[in-house]
Amino acid sequence: MSEQPRTRQQLYEQVRKVGKEEFILEEMIRYGFWSTQGTIPEDPADEIRRASEIRRELQELRRESSRLHNEQKLRKEALKKRLAESRKKQQETKERKEKERLQRAEAWQERKKHEIIYLGEEVSAGLNHGEGNLERLRNNNLPLCNSAEEIAAAMGITINKLRFLAFNRKTSTVSHYIRFKMPKKTGGERVISAPMPNLKQAQHWILTNILEKLELHQAAHGFCRQRSIITNATPHLEKDVVINFDLKDFFPTISYKRVKGLFHSFGYSETAATIFALLCTSADIEKLQLDARTYYVAVGDRYLPQGSPASPAISNLLCRRLDKRLTGMADKLGFTYTRYADDLTFSASGESLRHICNIIRRTESIVTHEGLRINEDKTRVLRNTQQQEVTGIVVNEKLSVCRKTLRKFRATLYQIEKEGLEGKKWGNSTDLLAAITGYANFVAMVNPEKGNVFQKQVKRIKENWVMGNRE
Numbered sequence: 001m002s003e004q005p006r007t008r009q010q011l012y013e014q015v016r017k018v019g020k021e022e023f024i025l026e027e028m029i030r031y032g033f034w035s036t037q038g039t040i041p042e043d044p045a046d047e048i049r050r051a052s053e054i055r056r057e058l059q060e061l062r063r064e065s066s067r068l069h070n071e072q073k074l075r076k077e078a079l080k081k082r083l084a085e086s087r088k089k090q091q092e093t094k095e096r097k098e099k100e101r102l103q104r105a106e107a108w109q110e111r112k113k114h115e116i117i118y119l120g121e122e123v124s125a126g127l128n129h130g131e132g133n134l135e136r137l138r139n140n141n142l143p144l145c146n147s148a149e150e151i152a153a154a155m156g157i158t159i160n161k162l163r164f165l166a167f168n169r170k171t172s173t174v175s176h177y178i179r180f181k182m183p184k185k186t187g188g189e190r191v192i193s194a195p196m197p198n199l200k201q202a203q204h205w206i207l208t209n210i211l212e213k214l215e216l217h218q219a220a221h222g223f224c225r226q227r228s229i230i231t232n233a234t235p236h237l238e239k240d241v242v243i244n245f246d247l248k249d250f251f252p253t254i255s256y257k258r259v260k261g262l263f264h265s266f267g268y269s270e271t272a273a274t275i276f277a278l279l280c281t282s283a284d285i286e287k288l289q290l291d292a293r294t295y296y297v298a299v300g301d302r303y304l305p306q307g308s309p310a311s312p313a314i315s316n317l318l319c320r321r322l323d324k325r326l327t328g329m330a331d332k333l334g335f336t337y338t339r340y341a342d343d344l345t346f347s348a349s350g351e352s353l354r355h356i357c358n359i360i361r362r363t364e365s366i367v368t369h370e371g372l373r374i375n376e377d378k379t380r381v382l383r384n385t386q387q388q389e390v391t392g393i394v395v396n397e398k399l400s401v402c403r404k405t406l407r408k409f410r411a412t413l414y415q416i417e418k419e420g421l422e423g424k425k426w427g428n429s430t431d432l433l434a435a436i437t438g439y440a441n442f443v444a445m446v447n448p449e450k451g452n453v454f455q456k457q458v459k460r461i462k463e464n465w466v467m468g469n470r471e
Contacts, residue, residue, distance in 0.1 A: 120168030126270030136267030183428030193305035217323035222341035223312035239347035246378035250342035256302035
C-alpha cells in the first residue's frame with residue numbers, strides 16, 4: 001500500500017489520483033472494515049477496483065490525447081513560426097538586394113559621370129585600362145589624356161557627349177556621317193563619309209592636338225604641310241623610268257584595330273586609344289525603313305572613312321614603316337621613292353634600270369606584309385620615251401600638265417564662256433563649276449602662267465553665267 005497522505009493537500013491529490021470510491025475502499029481495508037480480496041460473488045470492491053483501473057486508463061488516454069494534440073499544435077505553431085521567419089528573412093533579403101541595387105545604380109551613375117565603361121560589343125575590353133606611357137607622350141609633345149574624363153575635358157565636351165560620339169552601335173536611329181558617292185577620275189565611284197558637326201569637331205581636335213604633332217616619313221607628300229603633288233613629282237624629273245603603283249581600297253583596308261594600335265603606340269592608354277579609334281573610324285551603313293522610322297545598320301567592321309579630316313593624317317602615320325621599308329629598298333637598288341596618299345612612285349636612271357623587276361616584286365611583297373594591297377591593274381612602268389606622269393603631273397623634262405588634256409580644257413572653257421554651262425561636262429564630276437575651278441587651280445599650281453589664264457576665264461564664267469542668272 002502506498003504511503004498514507006499526511007496533509008490535506010496530499011489527501012486531495014490521492015483522491016484525484018485513484019478516485020473517491022477506491023480511496024474509501026483502501027481506507028476501509030486499511031482500517032479492517034473490508035477484506036483485501038473479495039470473498040463474495042460480485043464483490044463491490046472488485047467493481048470499484050475495475051472502475052478505478054478503467055478510469056486510470058481513460059485518464060492516461062486523455063493525457064496521451066492531450067499530449068498528441070498539444071504536439072500537433074506545437075508543430076503547427078513551429079511551422080507557422082518558421083514560415084513567418086522565412087517570410088521575414090525573404091523580405092529582409094529583398095530589401096537588402098534592392099538597397100544594394102540602388103547603391104550599385106547610384107555608383108554606376110556616379111561612375112558614368114567620370115568614366116566610360118562600355119562602348120558597344122567587341123570594343124569595350126580595354127576601357128578599364130587607363131594607364132598610359134606618360135614619358136612617351138611627353139616626348140611626342142602630346143596631350144596627357146588617358147581617361148575618358150581627361151579626353152572630354154580637353155575637347156570641351158561632356159562625358160555623355162563623348163560616349164554618344166564614340167559608341168559602336170550595330171543598329172541606330174541616328175548617324176554621325178552623311179554618305180554620298182563621288183565619281184573617280186579613273187572611273188567608278190568613291191563613297192565619301194562626311195562627319196556631322198559634333199563628330200567633325202572631335203576629329204579636328206585629334207588632328208590638331210595629336211596627329212599633326214607627330215613626324216611623318218620624308219617620302220610622304222600627301223596631306224602634309226608644305227608638301228604637295230609638286231613636291232611629290234619633283235624627285236622624279238628627267239628619269240629614264242618611272243614606276244607607279246596604286247594601293248587598292250586604301251582607307252577601307254585600314255581597320256579599327258590598326259587605328260587603335262597606332263594611338264596606343266603613341267603612348268596612350270587602352271582606354272584613350274579605344275576612344276580615339278572609335279571617333280576616327282566607321283563601318284559601312286545600310287539605311288532601312290521600318291514602321292515609319294529610319295534605322296542605320298552597321299555592315300562589316302569599322303575602318304578609316306574617306307571624308308574625315310583625321311583620316312589622311314592617320315593613314316600617313318600608319319604608313320611610316322611602309323615608307324621606311326620602301327625607301328630603304330629603293331636606296332639599295334638605286335631608285336627614288338615617294339608616296340602621295342595611295343600612290344607609290346619609284347624612278348631611276350642608268351644602271352639601276354636592271355632592278356625594275358626587283359622593285360616591282362619587292363614592293364608587292366612589302367606592301368602585302370604591311371597589310372595593304374597593290375592594285376595590279378594600275379601598275380605602270382613608264383619609259384622616258386613615253387609621257388611620264390606622277391600624280392597627274394608630267395615629269396619627262398619639267399613639271400607640266402598633259403598637253404592633250406590642256407587643249408581639251410581650253411576648248412571646254414571656250415564653249416562654256418560662249419554658250420553657258422548647260423550640256424557641258426568636265427571629268428566625271430556632276431558639279432561642272434567645281435570641276436573646272438579645281439582643274440584651273442591644279443594647272444596654276446603646276447604652271448602658274450597658264451593656270452592664271454584659266455583661273456581668270458573661270459572667274460568670267462561665274463560672273464556671266466552664274467551671278468548674271470541670279471540677277
